[in-house]
Amino acid sequence: xxxxxxxxxxxxxxxxxxxxxxxxxxxxxxxxxxxxxxxxxxxxxxxxxxxxxxxxxxxxxxxxxxxxxxxxxxxxxxxxxxxxxxxxxxxxxxxxxxxxxxxxxxxxxxxxxxxxxxxxxxxxxxxxxxxxxxxxxxxxxxxxxxxxxxxxxxxxxxxxxxxxxxxxxxxxxxxxxxxxxxxxxxxxxxxxxxxxxxxxxxxxxxxxxxxxxxxxxxxxxxxxxxxxxxxxxxxxxxxxxxxxxxxxxxxxxxxxxxxxxxxxxxxxxxxxxxxxxxxxxxxxxxxxxxxxxxxxxxxxxxxxxxxxxxxxxxxxxxxxxxxxxxxxxxxxxxxxxxxxxxxxxxxxxxxxxxxxxxxxxxxxxxxxxxxxxxxxxxxxxxxxxxxxxxxxxxxxxxxxxxxxxxxxxxxxxxxxxxxxxxxxxxxxx
Numbered sequence: 073x074x075x076x077x078x079x080x081x082x083x084x085x086x087x088x089x090x091x092x093x094x095x096x097x098x099x100x101x102x103x104x105x106x107x108x109x110x111x112x113x114x115x116x117x118x119x120x121x122x123x124x125x126x127x128x129x130x131x132x133x134x135x136x137x138x139x140x141x142x143x144x145x146x147x148x149x150x151x152x153x154x155x156x157x158x159x160x161x162x163x164x165x166x167x168x169x170x171x172x173x174x175x176x177x178x179x180x181x182x183x184x185x186x187x188x189x190x191x192x193x194x195x196x197x198x199x200x201x202x203x204x205x206x207x208x209x210x211x212x213x214x215x216x217x218x219x220x221x222x223x224x225x226x227x228x229x230x231x232x233x234x235x236x237x238x239x240x241x242x243x244x245x246x247x248x249x250x251x252x253x254x255x256x257x258x259x260x261x262x263x264x265x266x267x268x269x270x271x272x273x274x275x276x277x278x279x280x281x282x283x284x285x286x287x288x289x290x291x292x293x294x295x296x297x298x299x300x301x302x303x304x305x306x307x308x309x310x311x312x313x314x315x316x317x318x319x320x321x322x323x324x325x326x327x328x329x330x331x332x333x334x335x336x337x338x339x340x341x342x343x344x345x346x347x348x349x350x351x352x353x354x355x356x357x358x359x360x361x362x363x364x365x366x367x368x369x370x371x372x373x374x375x376x377x378x379x380x381x382x383x384x385x386x387x388x389x390x391x392x393x394x395x396x397x398x399x400x401x402x403x404x405x406x407x408x409x410x411x412x413x414x415x416x417x418x419x420x421x422x423x424x425x426x427x428x429x430x431x432x433x434x435x436x437x438x439x440x441x442x443x444x445x446x447x448x449x450x451x452x453x454x455x456x457x458x459x460x461x462x463x464x465x466x467x468x469x470x471x472x473x474x475x476x477x478x479x480x481x482x483x484x485x486x487x488x489x490x491x492x493x494x495x496x497x498x499x500x501x
Contacts, residue, residue, distance in 0.1 A: 218254040
C-alpha cells in the first residue's frame with residue numbers, strides 16, 4: 073500500500089522513517105516533507121492545512137493510509153473531509169481535536185469526568201484574571217493560553233508578578249493571537265513530568281510508551297519554553313505500576329469521556345502528566361504524536377507501526393499490542409541561535425554522514441535546500457539527533473557523540489538531555 077505523512081517536522085520525519093520499514097508499505101509520500109525525508113519518502117508540494125490539496129494528493133496518488141502529523145490540519149477538519157470521501161486517515165476529527173485546541177474544554181472535561189488534574193479557573197478578561205492572581209497567596213502558579221500556540225502558550229510563573237506579566241502577554245499583547253482570548257490559571261503541581269502516547273480507536277487504548285521532554289531552551293530547565301529541546305525514553309519513574317494507573321484512571325476514562333461528549337476520539341492520545349506524590353495528574357492532552365517524543369518512542373518500537381495505525385483508524389484495535397524494546401533512546405535537538413526568538417536561516421549544515429556513522433539517526437525538523445542544492449537551516453529547531461543504547465546513559469552518549477560531528481553557525485543544543493530531573497518540572501504547552 074501507499075502511505076502519506078502530512079507535515080514537515082522532525083515528528084513527521086520519524087513517522088515516515090518508521091512507516092517505510094513496514095512490509096505492508098510499497099511507497100511513502102510526504103506533504104510537504106523536508107529534505108531529510110527524501111531518503112524514505114517522495115515529497116509532494118502543498119500546505120498541510122489546505123484540505124483540498126491533501127484530498128487531491130491522496131486521490132491522485134492512490135494513497136491507502138494518510139497519517140496526520142501536526143495539530144493544525146486536524147483542527148481544520150482534514151480527517152472529517154477524508155472520512156467523508158471514503159479515504160482512510162489516522163487522526164481525530166475536528167470536533168475531537170478540541171481536546172488539544174482548547175485547554176478550557178479539556179479542563180472542563182476532566183473536571184466533569186473526575187480525571188486527576190490541577191485545580192483551575194478560566195477567565196475571559198484580563199481584568200478578572202489579574203484580580204484573581206492578586207488574591208492568591210504568593211508562590212508559583214501556571215497561566216495558559218486557551219488555544220493552540222505551537223507549544224509556547226504556557227507560563228510557569230514563580231510568583232504574582234510573573235503571572236501578571238503572563239496575563240499581559242497572552243491576553244493584552246496577544247503574543248499568541250486568538251489562542252489568548254481566554255486563559256486558564258491553575259495550581260502549580262510538583263513531581264516528575266512524563267509524556268505518554270497511546271493509540272485509540274475510540275474505545276480501545278494501546279500505549280506506545282512514555283518519554284520525558286525537555287521544553288526549556290537552556291540546561292537545567294532554564295529560559296523560555298520551546299517546542300522541545302530533546303527527549304528520552306523510557307522514564308525510570310514511569311514504572312509498570314504507574315503505567316497501569318495511567319491507563320485505567322486517565323487514558324481509558326478520557327476516551328470514554330470524549331465519546332460521552334459526542335466527540336469520539338480516534339488517533340493518538342498524548343497525555344502530558346505530572347507524577348505527583350498523590351499519583352499521576354494530567355497537565356494537558358494533545359491530539360497527535362508528540363514532538364520530540366516521537367523521535368525516541370518510534371526507535372524503541374519493535375513491531376510494525378502501520379497495522380496499529382490502520383486498526384486505530386478503522387476501529388479495530390482490540391487484541392493488538394505494541395512491542396517495545398528494553399533499550400533506551402535519547403534525542404538531542406540542535407536549534408538555531410536565537411530560538412525561540414528571532415533566528416537566522418539559510419546557514420549551511422555539514423556532518424550528517426559523520427553523525428550517522430557515529431550510530432545516530434538524524435531527523436530533520438527545520439531544513440531546506442538552497443539554490444545550489446546545499447542543505448541549510450530553515451527553522452528554529454533544525455535537527456533531532458537520536459540514538460539508541462542499552463541504557464539511557466549509553467543512548468545519550470551516542471547521541472551527543474553524533475551531535476559533535478554536525479555543524480552549522482550558531483548551533484545551540486542542551487547538554488543535559490537524559491539527565492534525571494526531579495522537582496517542579498512544569499513545562500507543558
